[in-house]
Amino acid sequence: MKTKKLLLSMGLAATFLLAAGCSQNNTDKSASSAESSTEKTTDSSTKESVDLNSLTLPQLSNEVAADEDLVEMVTSKGTIKIKLFPEIAPKAVENFMTHAKDGYYDGLTFHRVIKDFMIQGGDPKGDGTGGESIWGKGFETEISNKLYNIRGALSMARAQDPSSNGSQFFIVQNADDVHDGLLKDDYPQAIIDAYKKGGSPNLDGEYTVFGQVIEGMDVVDKIANVETDSSDKPTEDVKIEKINILQEAKE
Numbered sequence: 001m002k003t004k005k006l007l008l009s010m011g012l013a014a015t016f017l018l019a020a021g022c023s024q025n026n027t028d029k030s031a032s033s034a035e036s037s038t039e040k041t042t043d044s045s046t047k048e049s050v051d052l053n054s055l056t057l058p059q060l061s062n063e064v065a066a067d068e069d070l071v072e073m074v075t076s077k078g079t080i081k082i083k084l085f086p087e088i089a090p091k092a093v094e095n096f097m098t099h100a101k102d103g104y105y106d107g108l109t110f111h112r113v114i115k116d117f118m119i120q121g122g123d124p125k126g127d128g129t130g131g132e133s134i135w136g137k138g139f140e141t142e143i144s145n146k147l148y149n150i151r152g153a154l155s156m157a158r159a160q161d162p163s164s165n166g167s168q169f170f171i172v173q174n175a176d177d178v179h180d181g182l183l184k185d186d187y188p189q190a191i192i193d194a195y196k197k198g199g200s201p202n203l204d205g206e207y208t209v210f211g212q213v214i215e216g217m218d219v220v221d222k223i224a225n226v227e228t229d230s231s232d233k234p235t236e237d238v239k240i241e242k243i244n245i246l247q248e249a250k251e
Contacts, residue, residue, distance in 0.1 A: 052188040055146050058085055059153065059212040060190055069097060070247035073216075075110075076239045077223050080171075080216035082154050086249045089142040089210035092156050092165065096210065098134045099167060100243040110238045112170075112231075115224045117200065120157055120170040121240055127233075131167030138164040147209035148191050151175055151198030152220070154211030171213060173224040174198045 064070045069084040086093040099105055105121070111128055112120040123131045133139050141162040149155060149172050157168040175198035182192045182201060195201055213220060227235045 062214040066250045069249050072244040074241045078219035080219050082211045082213050084211040088144045089208050091139050092208045092210035095133050105240050106242045108240050113228050113234050114232050116174050118170040118172050119223045122168040133166050142208045149200045149203040150194045152213035153209050156208040171220050172200050173220050
C-alpha cells in the first residue's frame with residue numbers, strides 16, 4: 001500500500017516534503033495557502049470576525065499557566081522544554097501527552113530535518129510513513145486564531161486530509177524575518193512582530209499548533225544543522241530519548 005505524504009510550501013521559492021505517517025491516501029499533494037486569521041477560531045467549523053489584538057496569545061510568554069502542560073523532551077542533542085495548550089488544541093495535546101506518558105516517543109528519531117524550516121519526529125518507522133493517534137485513527141485539525149507557526153511552535157504533521165493527524169509532529173525552526181506581507185487584518189500585531197524573529201506563516205490555518213518551545217531553541221537549531229541526505233533524513237540518528245511530564249494542566 002502506498003503511503004501518504006505532505007508537501008508544505010515555505011513561501012521561500014522552495015517546497016519541502018513533510019511526511020505525515022498515515023496510509024489511507026495514495027497521492028502526494030501540497031498544502032493549500034493559509035486562511036485569514038479573522039476566520040480562525042478554536043472551533044474550526046465556526047468562522048467569525050474578532051478583534052485579533054484583544055486575544056490572549058500564550059505562545060508569546062515563557063511562563064507556564066495553570067491551564068497549560070509542560071514537557072521536557074530529552075534528545076541526543078540536548079533538552080527542549082515545551083509548553084502545551086490543552087484549552088485551545090485539546091485533541092492534539094491529549095494525543096501527545098498520552099503518547100509521551102506511554103513512552104511511545106522514546107527512542108524515536110527526528111526523521112526529517114530541514115534547516116531554516118523545521119525538524120520533524122514522532123514516527124515509529126522512522127521514515128515518515130508510520131505512527132498513529134491514541135485513538136487508532138486520524139483526528140481532525142484544530143485551528144485557532146490564538147496560535148501560530150512562529151519560531152519554536154510545536155505543530156502536528158498531517159497529510160492533505162485535515163483529519164489525518166496521527167503521532168508525527170514538527171517544531172518550526174526558521175529564524176529568518178518573515179513578517180513582510182502579513183496584514184494587520186489577518187494577524188495580531190504581536191504575532192506579526194514575533195514573525196520578525198522567524199517562523200512559517202504560510203502554515204497558519206492549515207496545521208494544528210499545540211505547543212511552544214520555552215527553553216532549548218539552541219537544541220532545536222543544533223538538530224536543524226545536522227547533516228542530512230537527499231531525503232532530508234539525518235545521516236546520523238538524532239533521537240528522542242524520553243519525554244518527561246513536568247506539569248499537567250489543572251482542569
